[in-house]
Amino acid sequence: MRFPRAWLGLEVRRRRRSLAVLAVLIAFSLATVLAAVAGSRRGESALDRLRAGTLPADAQVLIQDPGFDWDKVRAIPGVLGVAPSVTAAMYIEGVQLGWDSVPPVDPAVWRDVERPVLLAGRLPDPARADELAVSARFVERYGKGVGDSAVIRLATPQEADIDLGVDAANTGSTRIRANGPRVTARIVGVIRSPWFADRVGETSGGATGEGFAIPSPGLFLKYQDNFLGAQRSKFTNALVRLENGEDGLAEFRSRLAAATGRPEIRVDNLADGLRRNQRLVRYEAIALLAFGLSALVAAALVIGQFAARLVAASLAELRVLIPAGLTPRQAVVAAALGPSAAALPGAVLGVTGAALASRWTPLGAAANFEPRPGLDLDWPVLLGGLVAVLVAVAAGAGGYAWLAVAAKPAGPSGRSAVATAAGRMGWPVPVLVGLRLALERGHGRTALPVRSALIGSTVGIAGVVAALTFSAGVSDAASNPARYGQTHRLLVFLGANGRSGPADQVGRVLSVLARDPDVAGVEDRRLFSAASGDLTFPVYDYTPVGTPPPIELKTGRLPVSDREIMLAADTAGKLRDAGMLKAGVGDRIHLTGDRGGRDFTVSGIGFVPEGPSNTYSEGVLATPAGYDSLFASFEIRMGFVAFRPGADVAEATARLRQTVGSLPGGDDIGMMSSFKPRQLAEVQGVRALPVALGAFLALLALASAAYTSVTAVRRRRHDIAVLRALGMTPAQTRWSVATQAGTLAAVGLVFGVPVGLALGRVLWQGVAENTPLFYVPPVPTWTLVLIGPVTLLAMNLLAARSAGVAARLNLAHALRAE
Known part of the structure; x- marks a missing residue:
């Protein structure tokens, strides 16, 4: 192994810039992929981890009876906790509160039912009337956290009898209809549990995702008349925790009906809401995972081609030493050492970047259920990614080198039917040359990755169209409540x-x-x-x-x-x-x-x-x-x-x-x-991921096209030099390279646009059926109008440098080298 180590030293000195670029590509790509995979795992498990240890409620009893005795519910066998709250308006000066900011009336809340995790501070003292717990979004929206004060305004008993809890239209107003006591309360904690979690997007009551503020039960105990009214017209609903969870719900309903004589009492199964939330976070996790896998594919293509060029450059020099006694195995090991060595610092930096990125995960709705926000090191993903990259780069570089050493000269490839037909019709020579560059693989040293370029162009365009078609469906649903029957x-x-x-x-x-x-x-x-x-x-x-x-x-x-x-x-x-x-x-x-x-x-x-x-x-x-x-x-x-x-x-x-x-x-x-339907905000929450997925697929297509253009000019430089010697001008040479780029774009558009449109509609239809909402086939009008011109422009811009190199080709040097 002495020779490979010596060769590696030479490679590091001669090709340090190329190896550094490879390391940076690996670091950026690995950080992106691992952050997506770890973020997906963290998001999908967030709700389950939040439920563990928080004593989540299993049912909500909505009875609408001002005089109902909740001790009847507490006495039912199998009931572990009952936490009533009064359905009356509570106002905070300068704050919009939704219907989820209702005062609890019993210390059982946060003790026997929905014991929350503390993101900051502590729980309010149930005996005090001047303490509040708030949500994380409340802190973000209003800049008020632990230690800050807020002024609570209560209605008079007479106002409470007529007030229906409506304080503001959905126009940003903070109108307060309360002339009762003013209570200066202090925020003592930021809490989170399955029930006491920020809603996704717009909440009921017109507060567009502003967060919630929940007072201590002591506020109700001190000001009962201001909540219940002089005529005791207001009522309480309650969260209930059962010994057997959801499995005990049917028995609880029958025993509640027997205890009260009222079988029509509404008992909501809160597990249904949790399942809806779990479906949402799972969907977002799958979308994020798909984003990471797409990034992996794009990175594998770009990094693989870059590493292959480094290996090929080394082998071109190592072949000279084989007649002098260098074995093929030594040549393979020496050629693969450079990319393998660059992979190590790149992988370490990538893992570090992914670990730091965990501070901003999970994304979307899952962030509302994450019990431990902040840095989260998913060691199976991070260490697995580190090892996988090192093995993949070493195996890929070694495998490519072995195949290159053992390869026999390939026979001539077939002619393109399109280029042949164009020649028979008398099309200009630059166009014919560009068609052959785009469609004919060639053989030996002039072989080009034509198939991968065509597939990459098609897949990239299909991905962009699919993502923007999906986005068009989201935009339509976001602006048209009638899709939800509203x-x-x-x-x-x-x-x-x-x-x-x-x-x-x-x-x-x-x-x-x-x-x-x-x-x-x-x-x-x-x-x-x-x-x-x-x-x-x-x-x-x-x-x-x-x-x-x-x-x-x-x-x-x-x-x-x-x-x-x-x-x-x-x-x-x-x-x-x-x-x-x-x-x-x-x-x-x-x-x-x-x-x-x-x-x-x-x-x-x-x-x-x-x-x-x-x-x-x-x-x-x-x-x-x-x-x-x-x-x-x-x-x-x-x-x-x-x-x-x-x-x-x-x-x-x-x-x-x-x-x-x-x-x-x-x-x-x-x-x-x-x-506004919460499903509307849920659909909007995943809108960015398909677009990001389309962007990475577009990068895949552009990277493939750029590599093909550069490689074509380099490997076919002898053919171009012969044509130049026979009279083809520099402008015609540029035209040939532009034709190659345009051909790749045209093939991608012809096959990618209809496939992407159909795929985007299928994906959106699946979301519409699961949401649910009325499905209307989305039509991304501007995407269909602009995809052609933008693709042609992007392809030609990428080919511009290669076209310039071909136009300035040194004919004598190219012909003499051949």
Whole structure:
């Protein structure tokens, strides 16, 4: 091994710049790939790691009864913890709070149920009224953390009786409708648990991902009248932890119905929400992993070609020593030592970069569930990547060198049918030369990586088109709530817990709204919870006022009689999984309300309004007569307002607020923008990854094209020199290289665009079905318009340097060297 070591010393001195470039390429590529893989693993496991040790709730009981005794629930066998919270407005000066910032009423929260991890500070003292716990996004949004103060504004008992918890429209307002006590509270902790986690994107209540602030239970205990109202009109809901978890939920529902005599009490399975979140983080993890694997492919191509050139350069000199006694094995080892030696510092730097990058992972929704943010060293990935790179570079360089030493001269390759046909049609010589450079492999020392260049160009363009097609679908869903069945844009709160204004007052409000020139339709809807078997879900009715807002369905039609209902998509799936539905439309299902139970026929499957306690894919839509046959009251009564296309929603909302406020009792009518589906933010959260994936595939195509252009000019320099000697001008030589680049681009466009368009639509359709939302085939108009010119321009820019080298070729030197 003395000779290989001596040769390595020579290589390091002579080719130190090339070896340094190789090391940098390895470091950058390895850092990117390992950061993506480790980030994917960390993101996918975030929710499971957060659940471990935080005593997550298994159910949420929504009872809407101001006088309900929660001790009945605590006494049910198998219940390990009950943590009620009051559904009343709480305001913080200068802060927008959503419906998830509700005061707990019992010290059981954070003790028996949802014991959070502390990202900073400590938990609030349950005996104090002036301490707050906040989320990480709250700290980021408002710059207030542990030790900072916030002023809590409470309603008077009289205001609490009429206030429906609506403080601001979705316009950035921080209007406060509270004239009760002012409490200066101190933030003592930043918390996170499966329930107390920042929501993905826009939260309910109009607060666009602003985070939450939860006071100590002591605040409610000191100011109960300010939360419950003088008439005790407000109610509490509760998180419940069960001994047997989700498996004990059916038994808990039956025992709750027996203990209360109310089988219609809504009990939400919180595991469903966790599964939705897990599907989201898994999807993001898969997308990130796909990004890392694509980066790996691109890096393998670029680094492999670069290392192969270094090996080939060494072998060209080592072959001279073989007749003098150098064995082929020694030549192979000596040629491979340079790239192998460069791989070591590159791999170490790459692992270090990936480790530092973990400070910014996990990405997307998973960041909201990460229990230990910050530096995270995934040693199996980091050490595995380090060893894999060293082995891969050494094996690749050695294998290439061995094949090069053992290779026999290849026979002549076949002619390109395209170039032959172009010659018969009399096309210019520069065009023919460019076609042969792009399409004919050649043999021996003039062989070119034609096939890999064509495949790389096609795959790169297909990846870009697929990513931008997917992005077009996301953009359409992000700007069109109707894709989620949400055709309304404004909510008008008319009542809660069975209490609303007089019928004539409500009628005037809805009529005034319907007469506005920017309003396309208004509906009066009531909401209550029904039971079917072991499942509970919200039931909406709909009473149009004038022209009704359009309602889109996935299948079937709207109910028209008191014996028909429409099911939301996820509810239909749960009923089907429980064996209560078969085909869906046309099936019969038994529902139970506070007036008893009856059978209904499923007329359609679609979406319901996104509400404060339900998603748009959970629930039932019934006619007013069908609703009245089940329920004697309502939990919430709302008006749904849809605007005409092109209307200025903010301006129209302000005008309607002023108009309604001028009516008798209108100042007590709350208005806010519609609840935005959280799935919308979830889809937006993964938008960047497909685009990044397309960018790496584009780099793959460009790297392959650039390498082909440089290699073609170098390996075919003798042919170019002969043509130049026969009269081809420098300008024609540049034209030949440009033709080669244009041919690669054209082949990639012809095959890559339709493949990418189809692939992007298939991927988006899968997301649409799993979200769920209405699928509309995305059309990336500007991508289809610009992909051709941009690709041709990029290819020719990459070939410009090679074209210049070919045009300035020293003919005498090239011909003499041959």
